[in-house]
Amino acid sequence: MAVTIRDVARATGVHVSTVSRTFSAPNLVSTPTRERVMAVAAELGYRPNRAARALTTGRTHNLGLIVSDIANPFFPPLIKAAQAYAREREYHVFVADTDEDPQAEEELIRTLAKQVDGVVLVAPRLTNQAIERLGLELPFVVVNRRVKGLSAVLMDIGHGTELAVEHLAGLGHRRLGLLSGPRGSWSSEQMKRAAAVAAERADLRLTVIGPNAPTERGGIAAATAVRDSGVTAVIAYNDLVAIGLIEGLGELGTEVPADMSVVGVDDTVAGRLNRPKLTTIVMPTPAAGRTAVDLLLQAVDEDGRTAAQATLATDLVVRESTAAAPGVADTGA
Amino acid sequence: MAVTIRDVARATGVHVSTVSRTFSAPNLVSTPTRERVMAVAAELGYRPNRAARALTTGRTHNLGLIVSDIANPFFPPLIKAAQAYAREREYHVFVADTDEDPQAEEELIRTLAKQVDGVVLVAPRLTNQAIERLGLELPFVVVNRRVKGLSAVLMDIGHGTELAVEHLAGLGHRRLGLLSGPRGSWSSEQMKRAAAVAAERADLRLTVIGPNAPTERGGIAAATAVRDSGVTAVIAYNDLVAIGLIEGLGELGTEVPADMSVVGVDDTVAGRLNRPKLTTIVMPTPAAGRTAVDLLLQAVDEDGRTAAQATLATDLVVRESTAAAPGVADTGA
């Protein structure tokens, strides 16, 4: 059916191994032969069969990318970047969605294992232990998590949190709330830690409210607690939670940013389109996707002997959901 | 390295072909043998190597899913559903993003061809001609497009458009605008046609404004034209355009829905989170993803001899961006 290396060999009058080498080790074949083979191959429309190649080389040139929920707006930019960068490096990527189910995640990894050279795990739901175990069989890169022996891409949410705290302090807020994320979330922990330090330094009083589901719903549910806590500014676990919170507060008659300032995290489209437009901590998701693939291919090449760590900077973008604390004159911009 | 069929055969004391059949044609092997093999396989942690299997069977059990922009909120729900459904049918899916570039699209399809049993093309940027040509080599399913000889999944945007027109007519609007999409968009054409018919029937005057870029920016850019057109209600090409339009109108001092009603298309998260919440035509994106995979596997099984068409219903969800025409008493709900 499809044209194979053998067809090319026959048409050129050389042995298949010569054709093979023309593509995999061109310097081992003389220039005239190489050119002849290439010409014939092009004419016949020959494309090497990667699956067959994988069988002998042990390299599939495929990658797996596993996320908990493709539809969560945090992921698509990461997926897009990872996929584009992988393609540049001549890799294809399987994208899989675990629906937040750790069991599905493990099963998925297992069936994928034979077909890929490595896997990027974004915000995995599996325990560290389980991941370490799997890491023995296959190169992994985890994003926003630390697992012993594995490469990791971390977004420096701590720094972004500091910026947000300083921004709010500068607007005259004295009491700050933090809507934490799901239990066991690495980034939520980082945020708490950084917020505590920065609040102390800026002489703010910090109240942690949570854990909360990382969704709009989670934000809505937290609205009453936030209003009753006495804070005038809140940093939410992510944009979705922030948006939900704003909606929930609105139903309680508390307006954002007039009565309460709200900061999100991620800088998703959703936050950009929300009214009021969200002040948010920018997560470098496209860079994270690229870096993850980069580290993964590195790990693949050295058979996962070294575990590299990359930390990506975050930033704060001020939009409309934060303003001077009630009773404080706006210092303006 | 990994455990192969041979290891299992050796450990069980049978020939490799028996092990192979245990998994691929269990009824051909006696119950005791089968159970012994299965037990040993389980103990050794054997997993069939799909690439090797693909070599002999010609079935990779992989699918390609090609979209123009993963980050566009229209796609993720479709990708998620397609991927989940494929997994149920024991297929893995490569997701690729063409960045709206037809050349990249074609090259991508070519390199993917040997690795997949078929490809789902969502809103392709290639010409019909090019797709037809590729269709000779590989099973395809196109979503929201009609290509001779290929299976297609179509969303009945026409019906949704009719519903929207009727909804607006019921609110007392007499002059209606339609923000069309990019030139050559199948769904934009469907919308125009349906809107014309429904407007005629409801005795509305219809003005088509466009083409417009399918983005928020495109909506902003159209704001002036919309205000000056004299219409009191607009159906936009998609949610993003609708959101942009609302923003653009706001800057011109035209409030939605008080001064102008706006209807979107797609029902993306973005529209749900927007203020005012968007009245929009619901596109069945998850269903489209599932159906596309379904038709594709069907085409794969019969070697693409038949081309099936599926048309999916759309619906209208009324939220906050539409209201009674200026000067007309709201009939209420």
Added chain:
DNA sequence: CCGTAACCTGCAAACGGTTGTAAAGAATAC
């Protein structure tokens, strides 16, 4: 008790490549 069919299982050749080794010829050194 034999012939035949049904059922299991083993053998070996694919599938489309890669790669270590060998052989042939050309080039270089002495």
Added chain:
DNA sequence: GTATTCTTTACAACCGTTTGCAGGTTACGG
């Protein structure tokens, strides 16, 4: 002119599975 090395190509085994074919058992009907 011969020995040595280098370059180029061919040969063949192998990667992990599947599958047509054939041989060996067992069961069954007559």
